[in-house]
Amino acid sequence: MTEKIIVLHPVLPPSKTGVAKARVPEAALEEAVGLAAAIDLDVVHAEHFRVTRVTPATLFGRGVIDRVCEIAEENECSLVFVDHALTPTQQRNLERALNCKVIDRTGLILEIFGARARTKEGVLQVELAALSYQRSRLVRAWTHLERQRGGFGFTGGPGETQIELDRRMLDDKIKKLKLELEDVRRTRRIQRESRKKEPYPIVALVGYTNAGKSTLFNRLTGADVMAQDLLFATLDTTMRGIRLPSGRNAILSDTVGFISDLPTHLVAAFRATLEEVQESAVILHVRDMAQADTEAEREDVLNILSDLGIAPDSDERLIEVQNKIDALPIEEREAAMNRAGRSDKTVAVSALTGSGLDDLLRAIDETLGRHDKTVYVDVDLTDGSALAWLYRRGHVLDRNDDDSLAHVTVRMDEADCARFAEKYTYKLKTGQREKA
Numbered sequence: 001m002t003e004k005i006i007v008l009h010p011v012l013p014p015s016k017t018g019v020a021k022a023r024v025p026e027a028a029l030e031e032a033v034g035l036a037a038a039i040d041l042d043v044v045h046a047e048h049f050r051v052t053r054v055t056p057a058t059l060f061g062r063g064v065i066d067r068v069c070e071i072a073e074e075n076e077c078s079l080v081f082v083d084h085a086l087t088p089t090q091q092r093n094l095e096r097a098l099n100c101k102v103i104d105r106t107g108l109i110l111e112i113f114g115a116r117a118r119t120k121e122g123v124l125q126v127e128l129a130a131l132s133y134q135r136s137r138l139v140r141a142w143t144h145l146e147r148q149r150g151g152f153g154f155t156g157g158p159g160e161t162q163i164e165l166d167r168r169m170l171d172d173k174i175k176k177l178k179l180e181l182e183d184v185r186r187t188r189r190i191q192r193e194s195r196k197k198e199p200y201p202i203v204a205l206v207g208y209t210n211a212g213k214s215t216l217f218n219r220l221t222g223a224d225v226m227a228q229d230l231l232f233a234t235l236d237t238t239m240r241g242i243r244l245p246s247g248r249n250a251i252l253s254d255t256v257g258f259i260s261d262l263p264t265h266l267v268a269a270f271r272a273t274l275e276e277v278q279e280s281a282v283i284l285h286v287r288d289m290a291q292a293d294t295e296a297e298r299e300d301v302l303n304i305l306s307d308l309g310i311a312p313d314s315d316e317r318l319i320e321v322q323n324k325i326d327a328l329p330i331e332e333r334e335a336a337m338n339r340a341g342r343s344d345k346t347v348a349v350s351a352l353t354g355s356g357l358d359d360l361l362r363a364i365d366e367t368l369g370r371h372d373k374t375v376y377v378d379v380d381l382t383d384g385s386a387l388a389w390l391y392r393r394g395h396v397l398d399r400n401d402d403d404s405l406a407h408v409t410v411r412m413d414e415a416d417c418a419r420f421a422e423k424y425t426y427k428l429k430t431g432q433r434e435k436a
Contacts, residue, residue: 007046009083027293032083201281208297209257211288216351217254244365290327326350
């Protein structure tokens with residue numbers, strides 16, 4: 001039976017929110033309801049309300065508590081979601097006052113991630129984040145046990161309290177999970193080093209949750225990754241190959257969606273996954289242009305990228321993909337496309353209809369080719385390995401064969417030019433090829 005839930009979004013004074021851009025309360029409440037719906041909870045009541053003065057013990061005042069208590073009783077509701085971070089004391093006090101289980105924003109996001117994780121890595125990351133969160137929530141729920149006696153008989157002194165014992169057990173589990181995740185990071189580093197030897201550049205999709213990243217991923221790769229109108233529909237990283245207009249091959253990576261006030265535990269736990277973004281050759285920032293809070297969502301994503309050491313204002317790898325333009329009114333859609341047309345780092349698309357995807361592929365190609373060089377080389381016709389290497393790693397612009405040599409003009413990344421020169425004995429030449 002689906003559990004009933006009440007969703008509350010407190011609108012705190014600006015100084016208390018800690019965000020750079022104020023969010024539209026209605027849009028924030030809609031997102032909170034979406035979080036609850038993401039794990040099939042039955043939302044019986046949802047509201048946002050202003051908190052003019054924060055109550056340290058319960059976050060909000062007696063009037064709201066009494067009203068919510070009545071709604072919970074009328075609907076036989078046993079769960080209340082407060083769309084804000086709660087201290088352990090606030091959570092405990094609210095549960096006593098409402099006679100319901102209370103879960104805060106961090107707790108619900110962890111529940112969603114726990115339900116969605118499929119790969120071993122994903123499960124480990126969620127479990128680590130959950131244990132770190134749980135450790136901070138340990139309260140004195142075991143006072144009836146007093147202190148456990150130390151030693152084997154009655155001569156031992158006072159031992160650990162139950163809360164100390166629980167905390168030590170959690171610390172041991174956290175330590176073990178961190179070691180397992182370090183193995184995951186080591187494996188990823190080895191895989192990245194392997195890809196550098198046969199380098200297919202990584203194109204990473206990032207963006208706010210439910211911005212349409214998975215739909216875009218499916219459109220570009222022909223894959224069948226889960227894509228639903230659902231927050232955090234994608235949790236585990238998925239990779240597929242794509243071929244760009246120049247003939248260049250690349251790997252497209254679909255990653256977990258970002259969200260405002262992303263719990264610190266999750267950012268730390270998902271560091272191994274997010275390293276793929278740091279190491280990628282192109283970063284596609286996918287935005288939901290039909291979302292009322294699209295500018296605030298953009299700020300949230302850019303802040304997380306900054307935390308990862310990626311400078312949004314100056315990083316030449318970043319392309320902004322303005323998605324869902326099909327959902328905009330005609331005037332707004334045309335304005336978005338005109339703005340995008342004036343920038344080589346902004347593309348307006350609809351992943352649903354396929355509009356603008358050719359422009360996006362060209363933008364990816366140009367970004368990957370920013371360090372390309374056009375060179376020519378004369379390769380012995382019997383050296384199939386060298387010729388295959390040029391076709392595989394570069395974009396062959398022209399080829400003329402005589403009796404013994406293939407005269408090849410090719411565009412390649414500077415690093416690939418150096419690799420070719422190291423691997424084969426042929427000399428790469430720049431400038432204009434002399435006409436025979």
